[in-house]
Amino acid sequence: LKMADAFCKADSKANVLIVCTELCTLHFQKEHTIDNMTSSMLFSDGAAAVIVTGNNESKGLNIDHFYSTVAVKAKKDMAWELSSKGFLMTLSGYIPELIEEDFNNLVSNAVTAAGLDKEDITHWCIHPGGKKILEAVHKSLGFTNGQLENCYEVLKEYGNMSSPTVLFVLEKIMQQLEERAQGKIFGAAFGPGITMETFILSV
Numbered sequence: 001l002k003m004a005d006a007f008c009k010a011d012s013k014a015n016v017l018i019v020c021t022e023l024c025t026l027h028f029q030k031e032h033t034i035d036n037m038t039s040s041m042l043f044s045d046g047a048a049a050v051i052v053t054g055n056n057e058s059k060g061l062n063i064d065h066f067y068s069t070v071a072v073k074a075k076k077d078m079a080w081e082l083s084s085k086g087f088l089m090t091l092s093g094y095i096p097e098l099i100e101e102d103f104n105n106l107v108s109n110a111v112t113a114a115g116l117d118k119e120d121i122t123h124w125c126i127h128p129g130g131k132k133i134l135e136a137v138h139k140s141l142g143f144t145n146g147q148l149e150n151c152y153e154v155l156k157e158y159g160n161m162s163s164p165t166v167l168f169v170l171e172k173i174m175q176q177l178e179e180r181a182q183g184k185i186f187g188a189a190f191g192p193g194i195t196m197e198t199f200i201l202s203v
Contacts (some may be wrong), residue, residue: 001052005063008054015054021047022162023186029085042130046161048168061174062202067110071194073100076094098134098194101187107141107186110198122183122203123150123173127166128155129190137188163189177203 004016016093052063098116111118116139126137128151138148150172166189173185187200 002066004052008052012054016052020164023075024169038116042160044159044161046164048164050092064202065114065200067113068197096132096136100140105138106196114200120184121186123185125185127188127189
């Protein structure tokens, strides 16, 4: 998404198609370990696509800002390892605790870098990596009014599809937007590292 945005800002005639396809079931492991069982229950196959354009007159959302950080202290708690049997997934139970501890600071840093306040965010597009992940985000941000409802719905309906999942959440948000609505969408996703990537979109 960052690369597509850079292309489009450099060339107003550019149109970039991003396609996220994840076939997580290809990496099913037969060995009975907690990590393997957790991965099999949580992850699913999925695909999503989005078009980014340099044409500011086009209908859609505007990309305002990106922000990312890496929680190095948890680099061994979420990892993909390449092996002759496919990807080997490591997911420790410490990840939700780490996210609960760090996520509010991440959001504060991201919105400040964009010249905004947390109160300016009207919609939350958080990658539903799992129920405990969403609960950790909910607690960290002090939510009380179902701000992550779309994230929970995508997790319930589809599971964690890896990269396409946050786009499924974004689609739900877009479907609910009223004509001429205004606001800011804060998106965040987590990956091995732990890497935390965010974006801010204008409605």
